[in-house]
Amino acid sequence: MSDPKTEADVIVVSNRLPVDHDENAEGGWRRSPGGLVSALEPVLQKTGGAWVGWPGTAGLELDPFEFDGMALVPVTLSADDVELYYEGFSNDTIWPLYHDVISPPAYHREWWEAYVRVNERFARAAASVAAPGALVWVQDYQLQLVPRMLRELRPDVVIGYFHHIPFPAYGLYAQLPWRKQVLAGLLGADVIGFQRVQDAGNFTNAVRRQLGLETKAGAIRVTAEDGSVRTAVARAYPISIDTEAYDELARRPEVQARAKEIRESLGDPQTVLFGVDRLDYTKGIGHRLKAYGELLEENRLEVEDVTLVQVASPSRERVAAYMQLRDEIELTVGRINGDYDTVGHTAIRYLHHSYPREEMVALYLAADVMLVTALRDGMNLVAKEYVASRVDSRGVLVLSEFTGAADELSQAVKVNPHDIDGLKDAIMTAIDMQPAEQARRMRALRRRVRERDVADWSRRFLADLHAVRGDDA
Ligand code: GDG
Numbered sequence: 001m002s003d004p005k006t007e008a009d010v011i012v013v014s015n016r017l018p019v020d021h022d023e024n025a026e027g028g029w030r031r032s033p034g035g036l037v038s039a040l041e042p043v044l045q046k047t048g049g050a051w052v053g054w055p056g057t058a059g060l061e062l063d064p065f066e067f068d069g070m071a072l073v074p075v076t077l078s079a080d081d082v083e084l085y086y087e088g089f090s091n092d093t094i095w096p097l098y099h100d101v102i103s104p105p106a107y108h109r110e111w112w113e114a115y116v117r118v119n120e121r122f123a124r125a126a127a128s129v130a131a132p133g134a135l136v137w138v139q140d141y142q143l144q145l146v147p148r149m150l151r152e153l154r155p156d157v158v159i160g161y162f163h164h165i166p167f168p169a170y171g172l173y174a175q176l177p178w179r180k181q182v183l184a185g186l187l188g189a190d191v192i193g194f195q196r197v198q199d200a201g202n203f204t205n206a207v208r209r210q211l212g213l214e215t216k217a218g219a220i221r222v223t224a225e226d227g228s229v230r231t232a233v234a235r236a237y238p239i240s241i242d243t244e245a246y247d248e249l250a251r252r253p254e255v256q257a258r259a260k261e262i263r264e265s266l267g268d269p270q271t272v273l274f275g276v277d278r279l280d281y282t283k284g285i286g287h288r289l290k291a292y293g294e295l296l297e298e299n300r301l302e303v304e305d306v307t308l309v310q311v312a313s314p315s316r317e318r319v320a321a322y323m324q325l326r327d328e329i330e331l332t333v334g335r336i337n338g339d340y341d342t343v344g345h346t347a348i349r350y351l352h353h354s355y356p357r358e359e360m361v362a363l364y365l366a367a368d369v370m371l372v373t374a375l376r377d378g379m380n381l382v383a384k385e386y387v388a389s390r391v392d393s394r395g396v397l398v399l400s401e402f403t404g405a406a407d408e409l410s411q412a413v414k415v416n417p418h419d420i421d422g423l424k425d426a427i428m429t430a431i432d433m434q435p436a437e438q439a440r441r442m443r444a445l446r447r448r449v450r451e452r453d454v455a456d457w458s459r460r461f462l463a464d465l466h467a468v469r470g471d472d473a
Contacts, residue, residue, distance in 0.1 A: 006064075007131040008050035008071060010462075012040050013122055013146060014139035015086070017053035017072050029067055033357060036139070038242045039454040043462065045069035052125045058082045064129070075125050077118065084114035087319050090142040096321070097176060098141065098165050099282045099376040103321045107177055116145060119185070123149035130157050135465045138189065140164045145181070148188025158469045160461060161189040162237065165378040166404075167199040173206050180210055187211075187222050190230075190468045193237040193461055195378040195404035200234045207234075237461050238404055239379050243453040246388035249361040258358070259365035266307045267345055271431050273308040274367030276360065276382055277374075278315035279352070281325050284373035284400060284417040285312065286332065289348070291423040293336045296347060300428060303340045303347050308371075309363065313354045326352075364389035369430040372399045373417040379404035383412070384449050393439040393446070396430035408448055411441040 018037040022030035031037060044051060050071035055062060058081070062074040077086070088111035097105040123146045126136055137160045138146045147159045163186075173179060183206060186192055194200040204215040214221045220232045249255055263272060273292070277283035292308055295301040312329065316322045333350045340347040355363075364370070370386040380403040387397060387409070399405060399412035406414060413433075415426040 006129060007134075008048060008129050009131050009134050010044060010047040010049035011052060011126055011130055011134055011136045012044065012049070012139065013052040013126050013136060013143060015054055015090070015142040017055050017074060018051055018070075019055070019067055019072065021055070021057060027065075027067070031068065036239075036454070038245070039458040040137075041068065041070065042455075043458060050129045052122060052129065071129070073125055073129055075118075075122055081114060081118050084111050085118040086142065087316070089115040091316055091319055092321065093176075094141050094144075095165070096281075097172065098168050100166070100168060101172055101175075102375050103281050105175070107175075109177075112178055119143055119145035120149055122146050123153060126150055127153040127157075130154055132156055133158070133469060135160070135462065135469065137162070137461070137465065145185035146188075147192075148185045151188040158465050159189045160191045160193065160465045161186060162193040162239075162461065163199065163203075163378075164195070164239065166196070166376055167194055167202045167206075169202050170205050170209055173202070174210075179206070183207055183210055187213075187220065187232050190232060191461070191464050192232060192234045194234065195236065195238055196407055197236045199378075199404075200236050203234050233464070237457055238408060238452070239381070239457050240449065240452050240454045241381050241384045241388060242455075243384075243388045243449050246361060246385055247391060247450075249358060250365055250389040250391045252358075255358055255362050256365060258362035262309075262362060262366040266309070266349065269305055269307045269345070271306045271368045272366055273306065273369045273371055273427070273431075274310075274363060275308065275371045275373075276311040276363070277313070279312040279322065279326055279329065280315055281321060282374055282376050284375045285310065285329055287375070287417040287420065287423065288371050288373045289329070289332045289336065291420050291427060292348075293332070293339075294420065295424050295427065296336070296340045300424070301431075303342060303345045306431070307346060307349060309349045309351070309367070311351045311353070311355065311360075311363070314352060360385070361389045364395075365392075368395060369427065370395065370397045371427070372397065372403060372405070373415065373423065374400045374403050375417060377403040377405075381405075383409060387442065387445040387449050390442050390446065393442045394435065395442060396433050396438055397445065398426050398430050408452070409445055411444045 018032055019029040020032045050073050052073040054077050055074045058079040061076045064073045093105050096103040134157045136157050139162055147161050207213050208215055218233055218235045222232050223229050333348050336347050364386050372380055372383045383399055383405040397412040400417050401414050413426050413430050415423050
């Protein structure tokens with residue numbers, strides 16, 4: 001590790017740095033998995049860029065360091081900050097509010113104060129490493145105030161913000177006691193990106209109604225305190241995955257052998273249904289289980305013929321709503337298995353673990369039907385990963401219309417997960433679908449995720465930031 005240079009021309013700011021602590025890794029850090037990191041790393045490496053974020057351990061104070069050709073700029077969070085800013089305001093106020101109040105958001109002034117304080121710290125860290133006129137790209141709902149704070153510190157830089165989760169309809173957004181401050185925070189950016197056209201529309205609507213600003217086709221006229229006028233643009237940039245990486249893994253003989261082994265270990269049922277989600281109340285896991293349980297109860301499915309594999313990766317385990325969700329899901333799984341399992345067959349193979357990506361791809365390949373039944377989801381990358389992994393053009397994606405992915409993946413079997421009878425019929429349609437029809441749909445889906453991968457997403461966003469700066473195309 002060496003000291004990075006202190007000025008960067010491209011800067012990414014996100015809650016977490018793209019690395020995890022790992023005592024066994026060289027230098028003590030390992031690159032964290034995920035599409036965002038793989039898309040942005042080459043950009044930062046090429047431009048000598050920097051990434052500003054929290055290293056993931058409370059109280060850890062670190063100087064900037066270099067990792068894989070990027071300058072990493074750590075922001076320190078105390079245990080209190082983690083509890084109030086991250087678990088509190090980010091994950092128990094904004095997250096439920098922006099996901100249509102599926103779980104009731106909690107509004108606490110102390111959490112808000114911590115959110116302001118921590119956002120300021122991120123803004124100052126970004127300001128301190130930005131070269132004159134740098135492009136700064138802020139990521140996600142934990143940092144909605146950073147664009148404006150950064151603009152005040154550094155009026156010379158070009159600021160982008162990307163919102164990974166939904167932006168709610170005005171009637172819900174209006175609940176937020178700090179609704180004006182959050183909108184003003186976001187409007188500090190030159191380009192404000194959302195997953196869906198609908199999210200961008202909800203945002204501009206809130207801006208009009210709360211701040212009385214003029215908006216036209218996503219362009220918002222913002223007047224600063226000194227009277228100067230600028231334009232901020234809100235538009236959709238649907239995020240994607242590293243499609244090539246999934247395709248490549250899925251073609252590996254050892255991954256294909258593992259997929260076969262998984263099916264064998266389940267007793268080679270005719271049909272394997274698969275769900276994989278962070279254990280989060282937005283993902284509709286309970287609705288999925290209800291529909292599946294009723295299909296077994298009505299003998300439309302028999303436990304000898306079908307198994308549902310549900311990976312529920314541990315998430316936000318210190319937030320009360322997540323503890324309660326886990327109890328509910330595990331109670332339901334236990335009931336269904338108790339009612340329908342035989343000595344030799346299980347209705348649901350429930351796994352509360354995280355798996356390496358190779359194993360995920362093997363599971364995708366082993367699954368005849370992929371169930372994505374989110375009640376609200378910014379995009380849902382699992383849907384795209386399933387498609388990218390199906391190099392055999394087989395398998396059926398059942399996809400909730402309340403995901404961002406539904407806008408793009410039109411050949412999936414679409415469902416409204418609240419309509420349990422409709423969901424049951426969709427699962428049966430998927431199970432009964434003929435191979436030729438599966439292949440026809442899967443090929444079209446695969447074309448889409450090949451053409452629009454995560455590199456394409458970051459290129460589009462950064463091109464718009466370059467255009468703001470007046471760089472040549
Ligand atoms: C937010 C938005 C938006 C899950 N379990 C394991 C594992 N995963 C990976 C999946 C996928 C990712 O986590 C989950 O991404 P999603 O998009 O499905 O959902 P969120 O975590 O809620 O992400 C969402 C996203 O941001 C990007 O903008 O799409 O709407 O909510 O990549 O594969 N990966 C491995 N083992 C696991 O056990 N390796």
